[in-house]
Amino acid sequence: MLGKLFKHEFQRTSKVGGLLLIIAACVTILGAIYLVSPLFHGMLAPDDMRNPMIPIVGAILGFLGLLSYSGMLIGLSVGFMIYLGFRFYKSMYSDEGYLTHTLPVKSSDILIAKVVTGGVWMLIMTIAMTLMVAFLMLLGFAEVRGVSIGTIITSIKDTLEIFFGYIKEFTGMKLTSSGIMLLLMFFITPFANISILYGAITLGQYSWKNKGLMGIIAYLGIRMLMSIVSGILNLGMTVGRMSGEIDAGISLSLANDKYFTTLLVSVLFAVILFVWSIHVVRDRLNLE
């Protein structure tokens, strides 16, 4: 039954998720067309232009374009998360919940299907948008320098190797732990975020009235609480580091600590809210 729940959950979210990805891809393609167009190249060649203001205007437009592009991607991502939250509320706690909760499946299976599907979609969005931004930036650099994207990638790789070499030389530390931590955050955070969002909406069910609104308030409250807990943990770890021997690698250690506490708090809250949601749906469900 869990497989069927996954199938239908993906089907129902794919229209909006797919549409948002297509919009992002279309805007990225338009950006790429602009970067390889004579318009962009004209701005790169001020000597040939009669008006010296053109490169400045071009730089401003380029900056604004990049800002709008990033804003649009963030907006799409946040918009999709709001859509997932709205869909979760509708399918679980509004009239549609009458069908969801009379299916011959376990409450935990319903929630697993929803959290995993939502998490996978958010991960797909994050990966796709990261790739799109990276592609546009690489293309932009390549066009400015008049070289291929491959050359730019090789150049970035060489620069990073030199950078990591310096870090290792001066601090004696490798960046492997930071890399692993960032990678873990990249893959775990979408699932944790969805679990926290759905958990907050489920907490709203404790209210007698305005359950949807209470879910939103619960979400904001949980996020605030998470920030406070992360802040306290970070402070504790920073004080701990500072009271010990301070060496050149301390800033890296502090950054690693921050990644760790952020991830730990996210996972902790996500797990607690997920278990709590199962309890609410299984033992305390009260649809209006």
Next chain:
Amino acid sequence: MYDFLELSNVTKSYGYNINAVDQLSISLPKGKIIGLLGPNGSGKTTLIKMINGILRPTSGEILLSGEKIGPETKARISYLPDRTYLTPGDNINAVLDYFEDFYEDFSRETAMKMLEDLRIDPRAKMKTLSKGNKEKVQLILVMSRRAELYVLDEPIAGVDPAARDYILRTILNNYHQDASILISTHLISDIEQILDEVLFMRQGKLILYSSAAAIREQQGKSVDAYFREVFAC
């Protein structure tokens, strides 16, 4: 040996003093069409929701063939709520796929036949259907299952008299003799002909459980007339 549907001291409270269902105990048999009757606010819908696991009782226990309400009982109960629970953007074919996937006892063939009888296009989206047709589609989905218990909350409330006849025929033709049907309605005169037994509820309490024939015989009047007498304002 268990009764088919057994409710023991079931109470559902809202707040401190409001009991929508109050200490209700009853055992219902197999193979009967049972009318769940009562005025507005008598607790009918609350009781139905608890039988289907949409609401949790504050206290007491509900058992279907000895099993507590859960995934196993939901596989055997076919429930028609008093509202539209289908996603407006879905077309009917997608809904049929959904039911076919989750309910082993669902017959797509039966559903398609009924849709054809009512001239409803299975490619139509739910949001394009009239209120009456939405209700008909939901009833078709519910009655296309070979369930052990059908729980129908106001199945004929939103449809025209001609469609009511079709719906009642559908209910009679599609349920099998081992199954039971629990119907909640205000339109007693329309369904009286098909009822075997009736439950009268008032303020969350069960005030009468009798066969429809016994009411007619003992009271010398129809169930509808007797209902009007008992619940006269």
